[in-house]
Amino acid sequence: MISWLAAFAIVGATIHTGDGPPLEDATLLVSGESVVALGPGVAVPEGVETIDGRGAVVTPGLVDVLSRLGVMEIELEPSTIEATLGQGADPVRAALRASDTFDARASTLPPARAAGITSALVVPSGGLVSGQSAWVDLLPGAPPRRDPVALHVRLGLGEGPGSRANSFLRLRELWADARLYRGNRGPYISRRLRDLAVSAADLEVLSRALGRERIVVFHAHRHADILALLRMIERQRLNARIAGGAEAWLAADELAAAGVGVILDPRLNLPYGFDTLRAREDGARILHERGVELAFSTFGDAHRPQRLRIAAGNAVAHGVPYDAALAAITRVPAQMFGSDAGVLRPGAPADLVVWNGDPLEPARWATHVFVRGRPVDLTTRQDLLTRRYAPRD
Template structure:
């Protein structure tokens, strides 16, 4: 294979879609690729393997099988490089925010005229319909190895439903893998009291459970009216039944404890986002099998809800048996996800657990178990690194989403190349 072909497969020399930075992956790639002699890094440790990709799936992972590749398979030299599953950020605004201070480009607040007058319950509005797969932030984020994200709405006590996207393609139908993927709510400091926020969530979920068994009577006006609008109750039904996770943004340990008490005995699938003081209630979280999304750089008194935050939060939670994930809680900063994982390692978490926290764990928690792994049958979202992905000096040298080589370009690289050599006047 000539050097130009190999460079193309690694996505280094491809320039299609550079101006938008979020165009579709190359469709000129082969149906089969063999990444030979690469160091595979995952929760099971590091080992040198051959990885075969066919179509959009990983077809095989073999311990240095050697020999000739299958007919039609292109060979990519993996020696000296590290291969991981694509990174997943489970709490972003990607595709919903382009410029924070420019209102027409911010689509995270899902308040609608048919909701309750206070706008605190926004369960029924679909944020995925506003997703912009051509956002310039997507290409920038991909360049740092992030291949999937969950985009999350904001506002109110019950903010609405998030959705899972793979960072590929110029159409919503290509990028969005699951909608909804979770319902989102928020506790903590606000204008009204914390108790009123708890009550808003509690009443809405209780009414959703009641609504599930009394829909016919409600339609015939044979039941007392509900405080929660019908469309929101319908959206909350799968949450109340435990079919859709409820992600609650909360930092203070006492608020987490109150949430666990309020939902005890229900089938709710709780996930904590933020969790700055989650280590204080780690045994209770582990007992309830509640996963936690956190930012490892949140430590010290950043607010009155984070007074007990500490840098080994992730390590303590993991040691207690809590499923831990990491997020940048950002749109523009989502590209820094691997740096957060590296800081969790600095705080005492094992390298393998940190890698799981940005690959396998979010995929399993949110029900997309064919993502986040490098194993036969898994979606071929792969990243080829020049070294340890948690080291700042490491570069992405190859990127595949759904088995297709994706160009390592963005709006930033396009501007760099355009103005790198300015002709003299």
């Protein structure tokens, strides 16, 4: 690892910018927190430290936008799970913030950095309206960079009959209440308004969603649900994304027309339940070909961060063009949530990864990771255990 430098250059590398085909035998120059220049002909100023990039591949730092990094440790130990509406809690808490409990020193962060992830949207879980997510840069100890970012809605109030119908009913009531609140804050405060279903804090967040100041992420898989959500998105004029999307490929044209992006795991190809009966491995290809904005995610798998890049590799194996697959774990998810990360261009944040080969190949790994121009230590607790128990010669 190199120490934090005011400026450095990576020389002679293959550079994927996250936006278009790669630059070969190129140089990338960083100063402070930003990319200054990149390309085949970039000259390195005297005195600037260089990293030999020959044979290496440089990409933007990877971005996981449905992440549970820093808010969960051990799934079966409830005391280690945060940013969630637990069992028996009110299923509607729009005002909950994942950022309140985000731990930038959690044990899941170093492996994520070692897997090339430099930013994440940390999302709340549980309930119907789970709360709000936060954008984090994976710098040790750093607080969230932007908060709150999006409101997260999950269909399904429990597993009983009518779960979806009840979800839609409650959502309609919530939007109606929030719209009433939005136009009548004064009467609401002086108690001249009819009773509203949720707290003032929740109404405030829902009202911002109605004003498109807050992105709404709807977590849903089933084709019919996605169509129903698209109608709701249009009626309420929401700035929305679909997450999950096992059957989203069936609604590709409607999604493209509505300009609603999809976040999915391209490997999902099993009928886990009756809402994913038509999951297929080339669903991502179909969405891409029909012009739907496409991002991939680990879906909260905080413990296997390598899956993000390998999911993109599997998408390529099933027909997604390479550059689009790489963009789906860098530029596109960043763009979806208003971040300037995920792309390498002059002026962009210097979130970048140097790989010892193709970053989508499981056989390769990251050799250097920079977050906002700072080199991060790639040593993990797992590495220390490995060293402790490695055989001595």
